[in-house]
Every structure is written in structure tokens, then in C-alpha cells.
């Protein structure tokens with residue numbers, strides 16, 4: 146664990162429909178019950194500028210080329226780190242972030258085929274060299290994830306365009322999943338959870354991990 150900052154930084158990653166939002170709420174409740182202050186945030190769209198960038202990235206009428214898409218995600222990240230995540234960590238908060246640097250490597254790198262070493266460098270620049278203390282990877286078969294995500298989009302009346310990444314072929318999501326699993330083997334901060342289990346079971350696995358971190 147990195148100890149230069151007072152707070153704890155946890156990111157949640159995984160393919161669409163893995164259950165990140167539900168898990169995040171359960172983790173937030175767990176920490177709040179312990180009397181800790183929690184910042185729940187997400188990428189893209191965690192900062193004020195980020196909300197505008199999110200809308201451009203996910204709702205653009207025009208086709209966005211892969212490099213522009215990447216730089217929009219990175220601009221969102223730089224702003225989010227500087228104005229939201231860093232101050233919260235300095236104040237000793239627990240920061241729970243729905244997607245972070247590893248989504249860029251998974252989607253733009255493993256998914257779109259951009260150079261991974263270059264993406265890692267750009268991530269370092271955008272995130273000011275800060276990495277999460279813990280990265281939870283919710284792992285499941287993309288067929289199950291996409292079915293969940295599409296059902297949710299329908300419920301929220303989102304068009305296919307608003308669910309841009311959900312509209313990608315199954316093969317794309319299989320690459321993303323493989324990417325997250327490959328990354329997880331390289332750094333200690335990763336904790337992979339089988340997200341085909343119930344939300345309660347997923348939280349129980351994560352709960353065990355969090356207990357070891359807080360000792």
C-alpha cells in the first residue's frame with residue numbers, strides 16, 4: 146500500500162454489465178458505517194469539465210477517431226485527478242472510482258489496438274503518476290455482461306448511440322476481458338472477482354479483501 150497520502154484510492158474495473166455500480170454502493174456503505182468519508186466518482190465524467198467530455202465521448206453525433214477518443218478520456222482523467230481525486234485523498238477520504246487508468250489500457254489498447262506502452266505513459270501523465278491502492282476487476286463472460294448492460298440501457302431508455310461501447314461486437318468485449326485479466330497478473334494492486342456470482346457473493350469476496358487492507 147502506498148502511504149504518502151492519507152486516504153485510500155480504490156478503482157473498479159470490468160466489462161459492461163459486470164455490476165460495478167452495485168458493488169461500489171455496497172463498498173461505500175461499508176466504509177460509511179465505519180465512520181469514514183467516501184467520494185464516489187467515475188470516469189469519464191467525475192469532474193465538472195468531465196461531465197461535458199463524457200457527453201461528447203458517449204453521445205457524439207460524429208464518428209470519433211481512436212486517437213481523439215483517447216485524448217478525450219485522458220483530458221477527463223487529468224481534470225478529475227487534479228480537482229477531485231487528489232484533494233479527496235489529501236483530506237483522508239476513501240475514493241471509489243468507477244473506471245480509471247486500466248479502462249484506457251483495456252479499451253483503447255486491448256480493444257482498439259493502440260500501443261499499450263504508449264498508453265501507460267499517457268496514463269501516468271494524465272493521472273499525475275497516481276495509481277489506485279486497490280483495483281477490483283469484476284470478471285465475467287461478456288455474453289452475460291452485455292445482456293445485463295443492454296437490459297439496463299433499455300430500462301433507462303438509452304439509445305444504442307448512448308451505449309456506444311455496448312454496441313461493439315462480442316469479440317471486442319472478449320478482448321477487453323482478456324486485457325483486464327492480463328493486466329491483473331502484472332501488478333499487486335489488482336484483485337479479480339468472479340462477477341457471475343450474486344451481488345452479495347461478490348461483495349463478500351471484496352469485503353474479505355478490504356478487511357485485510359484496513360488492518
Ligand code: TYD
Nearest residue numbers: 161162188189218244245248249252253310
Ligand atoms: P459508462 O456508461 O460509464 O460505462 P460503464 O457503466 O460500463 O462503466 O461508459 C464508459 C465507457 O467508456 C465504457 O464503455 C468504457 C469506456 N472507457 C474507455 O474506453 N476508456 C477509458 O479510459 C474509460 C475511463 C472508459
